[in-house]
Amino acid sequence: MNRRNTKQRETILGVLHTAEGPLGIPEIHARAKANLESLGLATVYRAVKRLRDEQEILEVDLPGEEAHFEVRRAHHHHHFRCQKCQKVFELDFCPLHLPSGTLLPNGYRVLEHHLTLYGLCQNCDSRAA
Amino acid sequence: MNRRNTKQRETILGVLHTAEGPLGIPEIHARAKANLESLGLATVYRAVKRLRDEQEILEVDLPGEEAHFEVRRAHHHHHFRCQKCQKVFELDFCPLHLPSGTLLPNGYRVLEHHLTLYGLCQNCDSRAA
DNA sequence: GGCTAATTGAGAATTGATTATCATTAAGCC
DNA sequence: GGCTTAATGATAATCAATTCTCAATTAGCC
Structure with missing residues (x-):
């Protein structure tokens, strides 16, 4: 094929x-x-x-x-969604510091995480201001 | 009615x-x-x-x-999903410190966030060990 | 207990997203 | 440029999730 x-x-x-x-x-x-x-x-x-x-x-x-x-990207990253224009943007950093394997106090072993930030993108924020 | x-x-x-x-x-x-x-x-x-x-x-x-x-809960919280038993648990804390209104260096204004942690729950982790 | 209308259970109907069908088009190879 | 067949476009078919239908039930009120 x-x-x-x-x-x-x-x-x-x-x-x-x-x-x-x-x-x-x-x-x-x-x-x-x-x-x-x-x-x-x-x-x-x-x-x-x-x-x-x-x-x-x-x-x-x-x-x-x-x-x-x-x-496909090389690195771990997250997304930002603008609540006004509804667009989703890629963020090149991770604001969360939870290494894979971390054991939380209540007994959960964290291997991965999924984070989405919501708010206003630069364009929509400046118009709203 | x-x-x-x-x-x-x-x-x-x-x-x-x-x-x-x-x-x-x-x-x-x-x-x-x-x-x-x-x-x-x-x-x-x-x-x-x-x-x-x-x-x-x-x-x-x-x-x-x-x-x-x-x-309905009074406070902001997140969820943990066990990758083995597939159950979703409620977490009573937030490991992310991003106050509403934070302006990221690349111009995004963050108002909210949505986080899900993945890994093994206490029960599945102890069986896997 | 008896009345009235909201609620229920079961299955049919609907919906929105995704996939399959099929005749037509065109990419890759000579 | 031709040949072969994968890919395409349009639409029908499928699928899973959710909602609707309607006769039977039952909560709330007297």
Whole structure:
């Protein structure tokens, strides 16, 4: 089963590479359509599934939301969601200091964590001020 | 539209009060059935919706999972999910120190945060050791 | 206890997200 | 440029979660 590079796939990957953070399927579709008007939704699902199988992109789950996807990063990181424009941004640092293996006082052994910050992005914050 | 207290509703609320953390609908149903064999799934959906409207319980969203519900708490808290038994526990403290309004160096104003810790609960950790 | 209407249980219906189908298009290879 | 077949686009089909329907039950009130 040879795999082919199509402009659909390239466009979708391009959208994810230039995104400010992880995107949901409809958002990927909308952004990719700007370059490729005829792009179908099913193709987005197929491309995302393949890119995920190939480890080019990762699925990111945010509380209470549809699956988002982002290109694979080297480091542990978290996300920030703007409560006004609803965009999700990638943060390059982790404000939590909990090394893997930490034993909490109540007996829970922490191996991983998942953090999402909420608030206003720079753009929305300056308009609100 | 007068509201009535039924044993179904009481049982469901009781399950949530004695839970170790937020529960999903099927789990609420399963636990409540232990006391009320005939309980239907639709009734769980209805009761949960009403309890939520009345602010008796809160919806808790964990990344990539169905909605969970817990009785309303006075204080900010987070959750711990055991990667072995899959149970979700309530944590009574917050390991993150980010006061509401904090401005991150990259321009994001943080108002809230959502944290989930993953690892092994005391029970599963001791068995694994 | 008896009345009235809210609530229930069971299953059908609906919904939104994702996947499958299939005729058509086009990537990769000669 | 042709050939082969993977990929596409449009839509139908599927799937799981949730809601609706309706006859039967029962809580609250007298």
